[in-house]
Amino acid sequence: MNVQQIIDTLKLKVLTENKDFSSIQPTFGYSSDLLSCVMAGAPKQGIWVTLQAHGNIVAVAALLELTAIIITEGAMPDENTIQKANDEGVTLLSTSASTFNVIGQLWEMGLRNP
Amino acid sequence: MNATSNRSTVVLTDQQAESITRSEELAYELRISEVMTRNVRAASPEMQMKDVVEIFRKTGISGMPVTENDHLIGIISMEDIFHCLMEGDLNAYTTQYMTPNPYTVKDVDLVVEALKVFVATGVGRLPVVDTEGKLSGIITKGDITRGLLKVLQSKTQEEEMRRYRASHLFEDIESDRTSLILRYTIKQHDFVHGGAASSNIKRALLRLGASPQIARRCSIAIYEAEINLIIHTNNGGIIRVEIEPHQITIDVTDDGPGIADVEQAMKPGYSTASEEIRELGFGAGMGLANIARCVDSMKLESVLGKGTRLRMKINLESKDTLGESNPNSMEKR
Numbered sequence: 081m082n083v084q085q086i087i088d089t090l091k092l093k094v095l096t097e098n099k100d101f102s103s104i105q106p107t108f109g110y111s112s113d114l115l116s117c118v119m120a121g122a123p124k125q126g127i128w129v130t131l132q133a134h135g136n137i138v139a140v141a142a143l144l145e146l147t148a149i150i151i152t153e154g155a156m157p158d159e160n161t162i163q164k165a166n167d168e169g170v171t172l173l174s175t176s177a178s179t180f181n182v183i184g185q186l187w188e189m190g191l192r193n194p
Numbered sequence: 195m196n197a198t199s200n201r202s203t204v205v206l207t208d209q210q211a212e213s214i215t216r217s218e219e220l221a222y223e224l225r226i227s228e229v230m231t232r233n234v235r236a237a238s239p240e241m242q243m244k245d246v247v248e249i250f251r252k253t254g255i256s257g258m259p260v261t262e263n264d265h266l267i268g269i270i271s272m273e274d275i276f277h278c279l280m281e282g283d284l285n286a287y288t289t290q291y292m293t294p295n296p297y298t299v300k301d302v303d304l305v306v307e308a309l310k311v312f313v314a315t316g317v318g319r320l321p322v323v324d325t326e327g328k329l330s331g332i333i334t335k336g337d338i339t340r341g342l343l344k345v346l347q348s349k350t351q352e353e354e355m356r357r358y359r360a361s362h363l364f365e366d367i368e369s370d371r372t373s374l375i376l377r378y379t380i381k382q383h384d385f386v387h388g389g390a391a392s393s394n395i396k397r398a399l400l401r402l403g404a405s406p407q408i409a410r411r412c413s414i415a416i417y418e419a420e421i422n423l424i425i426h427t428n429n430g431g432i433i434r435v436e437i438e439p440h441q442i443t444i445d446v447t448d449d450g451p452g453i454a455d456v457e458q459a460m461k462p463g464y465s466t467a468s469e470e471i472r473e474l475g476f477g478a479g480m481g482l483a484n485i486a487r488c489v490d491s492m493k494l495e496s497v498l499g500k501g502t503r504l505r506m507k508i509n510l511e512s513k514d515t516l517g518e519s520n521p522n523s524m525e526k527r
Binding site: 113114115116117119120124130132134135136137138139140142143144145160168 | 388
């Protein structure tokens with residue numbers, strides 16, 4: 081499964097620069113809105129589902145080398161956060177769906193085993 | 195088609211000019227001649243549309259310039275072909291169905307000029323002419339993407355060179371004990387730059403030849419310490435990283451307010467962060483626990499009203515040494 085398929089299936093909005101998302105394959109997923117938990121638990125090259133939208137999510141994703149952050153419930157990062165994400169090569173995706181729904185769909189798509 | 199429908203194109207508005215990224219920056223450095231396709235096949239005014247259809251079919255191209263004495267006079271796109279087919283007029287000359295006086299760009303122009311025309315007009319390809327108006331090539335968005343990727347790739351090679359040099363930094367220096375010290379000043383409540391120090395340290399460690407695992411452990415530990423300085427201190431603090439071939443020693447100090455109960459602070463889930471801080475996703479009470487998990491040893495000392503000092507150490511095995519050759523520093527990434 082690649083990030084492009086996830087974007088298409090979940091109808092996600094790409095907030096950062098376009099990339100060749102079809103060549104990026106997430107290893108697994110992780111969800112928490114607590115940054116320290118993400119630091120402890122998110123797998124490298126994983127996809128992170130959260131409703132946090134402030135600048136520090138980019139720092140966390142960059143340090144952990146996550147493939148993308150899916151920001152749920154329509155939360156919108158500000159311009160600086162998007163800029164920072166582009167600088168760090170972090171992909172930000174947005175949806176109005178809830179975290180629960182997003183994870184359910186990812187699981188359905190087969191993102192189940194690390 | 196209008197400009198906003200071109201999602202894959204780099205759109206440059208005044209507003210976004212402030213937030214220019216690396217690839218956009220390159221569009222201002224590269225010339226069209228550096229990325230365009232050269233030796234383009236051109237049709238002549240004497241050619242019939244059926245010849246053009248045949249060329250399109252055989253070569254898989256979807257656009258062709260029309261030239262007279264090397265000067266560009268028009269372009270034939272798929273749309274023009276469809277038009278001709280609908281009329282059932284394949285014996286007509288190219289000049290009858292081509293789009294005359296097409297948009298062009300100059301080969302000496304910057305790539306950004308081509309992007310502007312793509313955005314403004316919605317066309318898929320642009321003939322490139324030299325200063326005398328002679329056809330010198332053709333440029334598509336694909337050419338631009340390829341050109342940018344090529345440059346970005348060569349920049350990666352530069353990073354590899356830097357990495358190679360740094361990974362042998364200590365080798366020619368003779369002393370009883372050589373080390374490199376990095377210092378970072380962290381301001382209290384500066385959430386905007388939260389993670390900047392840990393990110394810089396991670397990059398430095400990778401350049402010095404650290405394995406990805408060591409860099410990750412170190413950056414998680416330092417990130418948590420950095421965030422603690424931002425959230426909890428009165429006046430910020432200092433992160434000092436001492437890098438030696440066989441160990442990394444991290445010293446994080448601040449001048450207050452200090453921790454009332456160090457033992458309690460170490461417990462996973464315990465946090466004194468305010469509601470406001472918690473809403474940002476901090477204050478999970480996992481910071482020190484994360485640090486303990488990532489380092490080989492840590493020592494937390496605090497005097498209430500005076501300040502706190504956190505010392506951490508990561509030991510490096512001989513295959514992971516920094517600043518001298520190891521399997522990681524030789525690795526081609």
